[in-house]
Amino acid sequence: MNRATLLPLTPAALLLPIIFLVASEATATETTVVTEGQYVMADGDTLAMAEDKVLQRAQRKAVEEAGIYLESTFHDYESVRNGKSTQVSALEIRTLAAAITKTDVLESRRSFEHGRPVFTIRIRAVVNVDHLQEAVRRWRSEEQLAAHFRQLQKENAELKAQLREAQTPPSGVRTLAIDPPGRTGSQGQARHLLETALHSYNLRQKIDLTSQAAALDPQFVDPLIVRGQTYLKMASLAFSNKSLPSEYSEYIDCARMDFDRALILDARNPWALLGQGDVHTWLNQPEVAENAYTQALEIDPFFDIARQRLIRVTTSQARKLVSTKQWGPAMTTLNRMLNSSASESWIPSQKEAYLLRGELHQRLNQSAQAIDDLSVVIDIDPTHVQALMMRGQLYQEQQHGQLAKEDFEQACILGAPTACEQLP
Structure with a gap:
């Protein structure tokens, strides 16, 4: 199975301006758009993932057709599949979720082209420009806070260094430390080699260049991080080519x-903590990986890549615990993530975690909590049939007939026969 590997383009987040620009004639805050999206299922996709992606494409098209002109800023990452690199925006889905207040699926169909499933969806979306502007404004505010936080960290480190120097007792003899000849030149060469490696698409060349940089400046952390991530990319490519674990375990160990x-x-x-978390994810040690990602976020609360990894590894670990009927540990794992102080803009990325916790609450006969979590899922994705069915059943058990009827009707419209059977 081919798998896309998500890697940062640089050891620091790259910021690229993304402009949504279409002809704008509407002046209303909210506008309704009917549009269509299409998605060709990739090898690594499940049916649920493909359905999510085609819906996102249709929603993105709806935002553009609504006549929105917005300049925002997104973190870009490099995604490699079959040797070809593409870039994806980590914040695109969060921004779309803020812009679209309601989505009605008018038509959904599947077909095959060249042996691959093609998903097509036609939607009616209500786009709220003010909500989108507010989401971007909030994100920019978070970026400013992050920059301020990093500046405070830098100033704090400098003050600590000055304090240590001031507290050091003066010695009788002062010595002048002189760097060995060529050291400054070596550092400059190391940075030049690293820059060259970052722009290279040849993984072996990346390894060679970063190795040279690390040798020239042994105290330079960045070459180690880039080389470690390159080793993980090589492991991922080997895995996607169905290689044996013994054929790529060396890459993981080097990383x-x-x-x-x-x-x-x-x-x-x-970034080093992020890499450590990635390694332990490969080694199937989710608790250690979660701890590494959490430490990275404690240092930089706005480190989006670490937040994404944490959501992924925590949800995956909770799902494994549920599969072995370890309800308590699974609930603890999910609560640790969902009850954290992360920004509300991350809620759409936690949809699967909320759904899983809703299922757990239902199993534990905690109907009110289950309904709360399922409502979050439905707010994120009003076309989520499973969440609608589960919430409808819970409403039915609590004898909230009208609420149950509304959920079953929506699920029935979306093509769930069992929901239609529940209707009078």
């Missing part, structure tokens, strides 16, 4: 050593 060494040099480097 582990690079990130461990980077953390020895800089224990509070969030």
